[in-house]
Amino acid sequence: MSFLVFEGLDGSGKSSLMKALEAELQKRGIPTYMTREPGGTPLGDEIRHMILRKEGPAPTARTELLLYEASRSQHVDQVIRPQLEKGSWVLCDRFAASSIAFQSGGREISENEVVMLNNFATGGLKAHLTVLLDLPVEESRKRRQGRGEQNGESEDRIESEADSFHEKVRQSFLAQAKADSSAWLVLNAKETPAVLFEQLIKALTDKKILK
Ligand code: TYD
Numbered sequence: 001m002s003f004l005v006f007e008g009l010d011g012s013g014k015s016s017l018m019k020a021l022e023a024e025l026q027k028r029g030i031p032t033y034m035t036r037e038p039g040g041t042p043l044g045d046e047i048r049h050m051i052l053r054k055e056g057p058a059p060t061a062r063t064e065l066l067l068y069e070a071s072r073s074q075h076v077d078q079v080i081r082p083q084l085e086k087g088s089w090v091l092c093d094r095f096a097a098s099s100i101a102f103q104s105g106g107r108e109i110s111e112n113e114v115v116m117l118n119n120f121a122t123g124g125l126k127a128h129l130t131v132l133l134d135l136p137v138e139e140s141r142k143r144r145q146g147r148g149e150q151n152g153e154s155e156d157r158i159e160s161e162a163d164s165f166h167e168k169v170r171q172s173f174l175a176q177a178k179a180d181s182s183a184w185l186v187l188n189a190k191e192t193p194a195v196l197f198e199q200l201i202k203a204l205t206d207k208k209i210l211k
Pocket of ligand 1: 009010011036037038052068093094095096098099100102103158159
């Protein structure tokens, strides 16, 4: 089993890469469970709605962090650990690194406090590898707008933050990856889906996560 996390700005192509990896793992007969944060459990999905909706009362920065962490602890206890114990691979769209990037980088809560709450919520569970799909903020905004025009969805509360917020988020992801380079894989999200998939499989093989 392996616990792989995918991170990046909105529109960086996490879900397409995750789906491609899931198909490859299934082809190889490896049991795989795909999930996401915030959410991944019925209670987590309710919390997700409370965090991301634009109507209704907005949480303060600290409340927002606690809501992400509440969703995370439910997710780890009820889904991620049980799946890993069963021997499945777990592919998770965002995890603890997002709280560091968005709530510490973006909202400027101290990183130590976010790390402490991440540890509390996860009980110390860490990803075997975190894949960062790195994308400039301007490109992320273009892709988000394109997606909105295509499916009529409007931006959620976090997506509607200013470019300066998203720039701090991006820089936090890059700094986290640099500080712990063996646990992170940084990919250039401007590459084609086929190239990104090839780079991911090569890295998983080199790191002996995939045999
Ligand atoms: P989502 O629609 O899942 O974004 P994406 O499809 O791009 O992954 O919404 C999740 C939003 O919540 C996203 O903007 C990032 C943000 N977020 C945080 O601010 N902190 C966190 O800990 C997590 C997990 C997500």
